[in-house]
Amino acid sequence: MELLRHSLPSDVYSEIRGAMPPVDEWKSFRFGPDMTSAATMAEVIHPVDRPLHAHTDSNGILLEDGKEPAFGNGEVLELSDCSVGHLAQHTFCRILHDAAAENCQSNSQNSNLLYSDEVTHADWQTDDGSWRIRTKQGKEFHTPVVLAADGAKSWWRNLLNIPMHGETTIQHLINVHFTLTSEEDPFPPAMLYTIFSPQVLAMVVRHSPKEYVMQIPYFHPYQTLKENFTASKVHEMVTAAMGGSHDFEIQSIGPWSMGSLVAEEYFRQNVFLVGDAAHVFPPAGGFGMNTGLQDAHNLAWRLALKKHQDGNTSNNLKKIGQSYQNERQEVASRNAALSVRNYERVLDVMNSCYLNHQHPKVLIQGLDASSFFVPMQVRQKTFQMALETALWPLGQLKSSFDGVFSRHVTKNLRSLLKLGQGLPLLFPNHEIGFRYGDPEEALIDETSDTLANLPKIAIGGLFPHMPVVVDGSAKSAFPRLCELGENTITTRDLPAQLANDECPCPFCLVRISSSSSGEGIQAEDLLTVLQSELGIYIRQVNLKVAIGESIECSTSERTCLNLHLKENDWYGLGDNEKETWVMIRPDGHIASIMHKGDNFTELVEQLITETQQHI
Structure with a gap:
């Protein structure tokens, strides 16, 4: 929020703040067999209604006896004057797009916005060190600098043959975007709902009232979009997550692979990789877009400085590229490691409900070993039966809430969350407390992920808030x-x-x-x-x-x-x-x-x- 406050025109920043839902609607994570309040097994409250404080653990606190938890230690030392914000990425991007379009209209001679176009061909001109670019709609450009912010499947990164390092596929997921058709949103507000149901094991993200995205793990190739996630089957899953309600419309269903990757280079032949083109993280923790915004900010002032100094950004681009890469690649590697730790924390939550993530892997290995003599169709059916058998006991969480299994699973889950071992939401040292060029930062262990250190004046760090x-x-x-x-x-x-x-x-x-x-x-x-x-x-x-x-x-x-x-x-x-x-x-x-x-x-x-x- 600090970055946006001064990087955007005041009216655009105000619009972003105005589009954010009230804190009470997204300060908690809920866990249960569905999204209704009656089925809630546990709720964790996060301290997002205030600026980050030093000398405190910013982890969420388990809600007990319906009482709001007390945060802080009485000695309040704010690390920032800004509190944390929450806004759906597509809403954020729409606001930025509209602002960019308006800016282009008022500066038509200096800028163009080709939102629906895409680059199809680019030639590197060795004589003057520039790019000649052609787009799908037939536009042609001649430019000394390219900022490639074209996503995880970056066309530019592939053109330059820049490899990504890390784990390509940690988990396959199905994304289901759905909206409610009822007049009111009946569910208790939360940013995240973790659903334990025999019909669906999923995490549901609340973007805004009546708008949700459900993420469902699936196991390729023993589960496929065509066989296991048809429109009717996904409709049943959403219905189960909503506690039996049919008052919704599915907007989209799509598969994606969750990975943890960082580009080997951030700069080559006057092309800068920015955002997801340079790094891909698991979504746990929300570091993808935030890291990308920091990338753009880090690069923008360097290019602006060079243009101010000599009027030509093409001079010393190699030095800019190296400085940009040295700083931002290090941050991306740390955030990638943190995002993987966060994903593992999600797995710990699943394990507390006797859903061991290793079991599907072992089953898949066994099925793969039988591929020479067992047809794929039979192996797929075997896997699906095993999965349904493993999820079947979760039905008792709703049908027999006071039963032995339900009480035992709830106790396990609450014990884990009470120790702060669930998925956190705030990471002060990684978000505003990091320092460029500090080797100790790379050694941060998981026990300090949510702790807020005392600020200090140090090279590479942000000047402290006072x-x-x-x-x-x-x-x-x-x-x-x-x-x-x-x-x-x-x-x-x-x-x-x-x-x-x-x-x-x-x-x-x-x-x-x-x-x-x-x-x-x-x-x-x-x-x-x-x-x-x-x-x-x-x-x-x-x-x-x-x-x-x-x-x-x-x-x-x-x-x-x-x-x-x-x-x-x-x-x-x-x-x-x-x-x-x-x-x-x-x-x-x-x-x-x-x-x-x-x-x-x-x-x-x-x-x-x-x-x-x-x-």
Whole structure:
């Protein structure tokens, strides 16, 4: 949400926020033989109604005795001023499409939106290092740069023969998109319903009231869309999931394969892979689209910076590509591993109901071994009978809710969820706490997936969120300031807040000091040298930590933003007795840190060297 807030026009961002359902409609995961409240075996509540907090576990908590769980430890330290958002991808994409179409109309000479078209042919021009592209509708383009955000089956990635590494097929799934025809949505609101039924074992995602997507595992080739997932059979499955209701319409039925893959290269011959073209994750955790948005943001400011520096983005594209790949590929690998862990957590939930995921694999291996003398049709029937036999006991979860089997399975499930071993929804360290170029980040183990570490000022990480006081006159000088309250802003995304139409991607040089730090080096002198040597535009920010004194703001100028922070809000980010210089990139990540030194030359050299390594 932080990224969207400053990357999109305010009206588009407001439309996205307005399209999101209320938190109460998606804060919980429910488990039961169907989606009705009467059949609920367990419910987990997630802390999505507030910003992420440090020193806390953001995992969901099992709802017990119908009472809302208490989150937090009493010492609230917010990691962001934004809370988590939830929006169906197709709704999000529609809003972006409409905004892009409107933008193209107002800038018709500079942009084209060919939404229903597709690339069919591309030639690499070795003489000038560019691409000649032809589309299905006969359009032709000549471009030095291609951003390939064309999905998991990327046409461009295949053209360039860039391999993907990882596990191609973890599980085959059937996606069923259905909508309710009843006037009201009768089901208790939740983001996710896990269904244990002899008719269907599935997870149902609630996109919005009366709109759902059901994901059903199937076992290829012993189950097929034609034989096992016909329209009538899928209708019976949805009916079972809805507790016997027929008040729905199926919009689509389609198979897909869940994998965990990362591209070997993110850049080749002036083509950048972005989003699903560069990585494919299991859906558990929602990292696919979020990682893709971060990819686009990471690449956009680099290209914009180069165009601002020399007016030609084709220069130094190889350096941009290498920097982009070094940072984003590492994040994709970590998120792929996390998504697989999340999928395994889903399997643990199934195992608690005596649905061991290894059993189908063993059965398939046995059936495969008999392929020389047993016809496929017979093997398929054998598999289907075995599957129905394994699911048959689940009928007691509804028909005999107080029976021995039901009570035992419910106890197992609730015990697992009470320990926080179900599927989480929030992953603070992976979502906003990650750092580029930090080898320790790659070693994160599953016990820390939902923990929120104390923020710190570190190279590669986002500049921490701190509520700081700003002079009222700064609003006219910097109209994009994100106010938390009267004369209070966040330090999270300072470059974006200080950007304007003339300089859309500035760097920020933040001088952190206190009343006891002394005068130190003059920021204006330092800024002049850095801008000249690096060829970038830098905004100056003075952040003063007030120690035992009242906060007073000096008037903000066009070139400098003055911020004040109370000492007790500093929360150990560093030694506030020493002057510290921090260079923040346009995307909010820290490029360089230098603590006070009396030698002006040494300060300049370190800031330049570290900044060049991170752009």
